[in-house]
Amino acid sequence: MKYVLLICGDESAAEHAEDGCGGWSETMAERGVLRGGAGLRPPGDATTLRVREGEVLLSDGPFAETKEQLGGFCLIECADLDEAIEIAAAHPAAAYGTIEIRPLTEL
Amino acid sequence: MTSPVEAAVDRAFREEWGQVVATLIRWTGDWDLAEECAQDAFAQALRTWRRDGVPRRPGAWLTTAARNRAVDRLRRAATGAAKLREVADVLAARDGDAADEPGVPDDRLRLIFTCCHPALALEARVALTLRTLAGLTTAEIARAFLVGEQAMAKRLARAKQKIRHAAIPYRVPPAHLLPERLPAVLAVLYLLFNEGYSATAGAGLVRHDLASEAIRLARVLVRLMPEEPEAAGLLALMLLHHARRAARLDDAGDLVVLEDQDRGRWDAGRIAEGVALLDGALRRGRPGPYQVQAAIAACHATAARPEDTDWAQIAVLYGRLARLVPSPVVELNRAVAVGMAHGPAAGLALADALRETGALAGYHLLPAARADLLRRLGRTAEAAEAYREAAGLAATDAERRYLARRLAALEQVSVRAVPDRR
Numbered sequence: 001m002k003y004v005l006l007i008c009g010d011e012s013a014a015e016h017a018e019d020g021c022g023g024w025s026e027t028m029a030e031r032g033v034l035r036g037g038a039g040l041r042p043p044g045d046a047t048t049l050r051v052r053e054g055e056v057l058l059s060d061g062p063f064a065e066t067k068e069q070l071g072g073f074c075l076i077e078c079a080d081l082d083e084a085i086e087i088a089a090a091h092p093a094a095a096y097g098t099i100e101i102r103p104l105t106e107l
Numbered sequence: 108m109t110s111p112v113e114a115a116v117d118r119a120f121r122e123e124w125g126q127v128v129a130t131l132i133r134w135t136g137d138w139d140l141a142e143e144c145a146q147d148a149f150a151q152a153l154r155t156w157r158r159d160g161v162p163r164r165p166g167a168w169l170t171t172a173a174r175n176r177a178v179d180r181l182r183r184a185a186t187g188a189a190k191l192r193e194v195a196d197v198l199a200a201r202d203g204d205a206a207d208e209p210g211v212p213d214d215r216l217r218l219i220f221t222c223c224h225p226a227l228a229l230e231a232r233v234a235l236t237l238r239t240l241a242g243l244t245t246a247e248i249a250r251a252f253l254v255g256e257q258a259m260a261k262r263l264a265r266a267k268q269k270i271r272h273a274a275i276p277y278r279v280p281p282a283h284l285l286p287e288r289l290p291a292v293l294a295v296l297y298l299l300f301n302e303g304y305s306a307t308a309g310a311g312l313v314r315h316d317l318a319s320e321a322i323r324l325a326r327v328l329v330r331l332m333p334e335e336p337e338a339a340g341l342l343a344l345m346l347l348h349h350a351r352r353a354a355r356l357d358d359a360g361d362l363v364v365l366e367d368q369d370r371g372r373w374d375a376g377r378i379a380e381g382v383a384l385l386d387g388a389l390r391r392g393r394p395g396p397y398q399v400q401a402a403i404a405a406c407h408a409t410a411a412r413p414e415d416t417d418w419a420q421i422a423v424l425y426g427r428l429a430r431l432v433p434s435p436v437v438e439l440n441r442a443v444a445v446g447m448a449h450g451p452a453a454g455l456a457l458a459d460a461l462r463e464t465g466a467l468a469g470y471h472l473l474p475a476a477r478a479d480l481l482r483r484l485g486r487t488a489e490a491a492e493a494y495r496e497a498a499g500l501a502a503t504d505a506e507r508r509y510l511a512r513r514l515a516a517l518e519q520v521s522v523r524a525v526p527d528r529r
């Protein structure tokens with residue numbers, strides 16, 4: 001099963017921007033469950049796009065102005081949801097932000 | 108008139124449904140197919156048992172019938188070819204697979220833990236447990252939750268979909284996860300029991316079928332996890348409550364409070380079983396909220412007369428419970444127990460402090476408890492006002508009638524005691 005871990009935090013998460021993953025990425029890569037992922041620049045650097053009736057509409061900033069902001073994502077592959085939960089719980093961001101675990105559509 | 112065969116099928120349904128479905132889910136991995144094949148097997152039993160008699164082991168017979176049905180269906184569905192091979196492999200290996208997960212031999216336990224996975228919404232957990240383990244129809248579950256049948260059907264379908272799409276594993280979690288998973292399972296069983304023991308709304312007050320099912324599932328859990336004192340504590344708690352069920356309502360269907368109940372109608376066998384279970388659990392030295400609540404229930408259930416109740420002990424136990432699982436409802440019960448053990452003034456002080464916090468605003472049992480304490484202190488007018496407040500908040504007809512009776516009794520006494528004020 002493939003899952004994306006969507007790592008979110010509020011504005012205070014910026015304090016942790018330079019923390020790195022405390023060895024999480026290395027451990028998970030070694031275990032063979034990490035398939036990819038990246039940290040994201042802050043929402044202020046985001047551009048949001050829509051095409052409506054053939055017209056490209058751009059807006060400055062993230063899709064939704066919420067307190068919780070998407071800060072990064074990881075793609076993992078593991079046996080089931082329990083293992084995904086265990087992997088996500090070991091991520092340092094889980095201790096100050098939230099991590100949404102989303103299964104990928106199986107093709 | 109029910110024939111012996113119908114009665115046997117009915118009994119097998121109550122006792123074996125969960126096991127048949129659980130086994131089929133493990134073999135096929137398909138929840139809907141498992142339920143459909145189990146239904147077919149029971150329908151077939153009704154026909155075949157009439158002709159051939161009731162088999163010696165109805166559960167084994169039903170499981171085999173349901174499995175054959177599943178193989179038939181998978182064989183017919185072209186897309187099921189791969190699945191069929193898988194099932195055939197599992198069937199071939201099934202004699203050895205009890206050993207592949209040591210200590211967890213029961214498919215029903217896997218099913219309980221899968222239905223009660225913390226990634227599912229609490230309501231979905233209860234509904235799914237009722238559907239797959241207890242074999243309740245969607246309509247019955249919808250009635251218990253007071254929602255429409257379609258809404259419940261959607262909720263169940265969503266839960267099964269999430270199990271499939273998010274790959275919620277069909278297994279009892281490994282030992283290191285048990286401490287965080289077991290409470291969810293116990294909570295669902297207790298919710299199920301409470302829904303049966305005291306319906307949250309409407310005219311009816313008790314649904315014995317749900318309470319009995321919760322007890323049956325708790326027995327499965329205790330048998331399968333004998334090392335877990337909280338599982339035994341929960342079963343003891345349910346048995347001790349359920350033992351009093353015959354005395355809880357009068358002939359008119361009205362609520363009879365503990366002190367007015369005919370203790371001769373309590374089920375002595377269940378009380379003895381509950382107390383024995385609790386003693387065994389407590390000896391393990393890991394008390395938890397269910398064991399403490401069972402201990403409180405045991406204090407009530409073992410008192411021969413209301414005045415023999417060990418209220419001081421109950422007050423201590425509520426104090427302990429408040430530390431384990433702090434909650435305003437527990438505080439309210441502690442206030443009542445203290446009122447019984449150390450006088451109404453002490454109890455009222457705690458109840459008033461609780462009222463100040465506003466945590467129980469809208470909960471009828473707070474003014475009901477205050478009313479009782481005020482009455483015992485002779486503060487009649489305040490007591491009457493509190494009874495009226497409680498009656499206005501009560502959710503069931505039986506509770507409203509009970510509170511109205513208390514108010515009427517109070518007013519009668521006050522007319523006699525202070526006629527000059529009228």
